Amino acid sequence: MNIRNRYFFQDQRMDYFKSFSKAWCLDYLLLSEQYFLRRYLSALRAEEYYTFESPNKLMRLFYLRRKNLLGRKLGFFISAGCFEEDLKVYHYGSIIVHPKAKIGKHCTIHGNCCIGTKGGNSEGYPVIGDHVDIGQGAQILGGITIANNVRIGAGAIVTKSILEEGVTVVGIPARILQ
Template sequence: MLDTKNKLKECLKREKKYYITGKKRHDQLVEWLVNDPSVRIWKYQKALRYTEYYFCQKGIKRLPYLWYRSKRNRLGLKIGFEMVEGVFEPGLVIYHSGNIVVNGFARVGEDCQLHGDNCIGNNGTTLEAPRIGNRVDIGVGAKIIGNIEIADDIKIGAGAVVTKSFLTPGVTLVGIPARILKKGENQIGE
């Protein structure tokens, strides 16, 4: 929860390095001027984090929440993201824009990665949504659905549909419905 200015600044500093990649000021300026896809994602994520911060404030200090929420929604509409404040812990990385939907009841741990075209949501019969651990890598087109739990350090392969809990850390999930990829199966790069 980003309830203090220091937590907000620390979170933004931690996440910005994934989006603004130019090493020199000139390169960073070019990224901004050409509206690089990573810059668009960063603008959205920054608005999301400010929304989280101002949501936690009390009284008149909460007024900017409305502005940042509106900004987040406008940017999300342009790049295809639907997320709400309070779902992601610090360290979120989004690699591609387009069609990422995250249920407001979901909880996602630190240093998680979304590769695009993802859905983290309920199963349509209840409001309960996934609880995802730290350092989970969610591949392109992967969907995580229902009142399930995903352990730390799991990789979810492209196109996988996860509808049940996986509590063993460090495994790779593939397929529809998702299953644990066993050693020796067609693993690229091994």
């Protein structure tokens, strides 16, 4: 497998169907939520490929436009290079990620999430580890660090670093669940 194919299909936990299979045809004809999520992630990964791995201005702009058109339908604003490999998005609806935020491998993100600064003169951007599950409506704000294998509960607002691995954080402001 060449680097282009490996880069395009690194989101392994998303359900990609074989072209022209029964599942693919149904998904395409019904224009399901998962169909648009897969197309968005493919456009995002293609933009990243043509930005970082094999720079090509025309192809990068093509995939950037495709990603932005789909992002407007889905409510997503995710810049190229924020997420490492194997991103899983469960739902559409207002996912906003600051362009300088860094999120690790195998991240799961649900709808209505915000990963960004606290506003004003920003004091930094979130750095999120590997295998992090971000629940519905969660917000991760400021120059904080989140360790690996952390689960962030639905509606949690994380404003302080979570340095302990494998914990669950919930609440406003987010606290480690004991």
